[in-house]
Amino acid sequence: VGYSQTHKEETHARLVRLASEVLRRKGPEKLAVAELMHAAGLTHGGFYAHFKSKEALLEEALRAVFEDARRQYHRIGDSLPPRRALARIIDAYVSSAHRDRLSVCPIVTLNSDLPRQSKTFRATFNTGVAMLVSTLANWIEAAGIADSEAQAASTLSAMAGAVAVSRAVSDNRLSDELLRSTRENIKAQLGLSARRSGGTAQ
Amino acid sequence: VGYSQTHKEETHARLVRLASEVLRRKGPEKLAVAELMHAAGLTHGGFYAHFKSKEALLEEALRAVFEDARRQYHRIGDSLPPRRALARIIDAYVSSAHRDRLSVCPIVTLNSDLPRQSKTFRATFNTGVAMLVSTLANWIEAAGIADSEAQAASTLSAMAGAVAVSRAVSDNRLSDELLRSTRENIKAQLGLSARRSGGTAQ
DNA sequence: TGTACATCAGTGAACGCGCGTTCACTGATGTAC
């Protein structure tokens, strides 16, 4: 009835996808409904046919961002033995490439916005962080490392902190050194530096 | 001429001090001029007798926050030998007490706001981070640890990341464990775990 | 197979509110005489 059957769902999904990018780029408060709708080729009034409120959109978008992050880990780590998977994830995360482009990781982009957000937004964030921690913890446990959950949380926070601070350091040399030494520190901590399993094949 | 000689300077300083707290609590965008002035017992119009703009206040306030952080390090670490100083700073920073109260450290509170702020605000932040890094680097170097500047940056980012993430973790047990294992990881990294220098005497 | 109708995704003007900034003013105090 009016438009094709899946049309609304498609538009909805497109808005969430767009919003998840704007959310990472600008944060929750600077994401403007009118601007988002315009970017989607629509007028701002139509927004409320899709979302109860801006808040509702933010929550959907945040879930999407965490999902993207989880997928990213799996894209990098699946099909590798656990120790190699961890090393690859750490190298990809704590990198100047990650520093210089829009982060997929909401922890880097949104952590300090959190206290000012609504309870439900924070709850969604909590859930997302828990998901990422347990994703990492699976590899860490599979690698035979003790205390996997706490180590996963500590690793994730050290990675996110390093990228966040590297962005705030204007001296490029120091910024690169910070990332390099964080990669080494984390890998040493997880006992991944020993290079037991041969070369860097594939 | 009107009021006492130092009156204006005192008011100015009081506004900056208040702002530095609000800045850490609410971030740059949610710091409202009228609200700040009201908190200082003044009306909002008078603001512009003290600051060229809100932006100018934010920069002064941010400098004050970084100064507070630096003073905090010295308060904890001065009068201790370098290794003990570092251990004490790490324990105080990466603690549930720090997680649960308003952070003195602007890296924890403001890092993800940064990309949305003005160039000069970011420059002020850069300067502040550089100052904290070199403060830590002094102790690290004095402790005879190699690569002190990069280690200082990496340590600071790991500490800030841990506190930020610990705030976003709703599971209290995991949150505490994250802090504990980060403390241990960082101290192990800096070779402070060996407990060479005896007990914990004052 | 063709036509009238109902649906509803999207339109665009309008509203209200928060907030940074401006500005003409006031009145307490130090200073000149």
Added chain:
DNA sequence: TGTACATCAGTGAACGCGCGTTCACTGATGTAC
């Protein structure tokens, strides 16, 4: 020592803008007959 005056920190109303939300509407399309 007392008085008129100039200064200027602070006042409070007003303005303009961004932005979330509302709402009466439109017009393309599927459906009933």
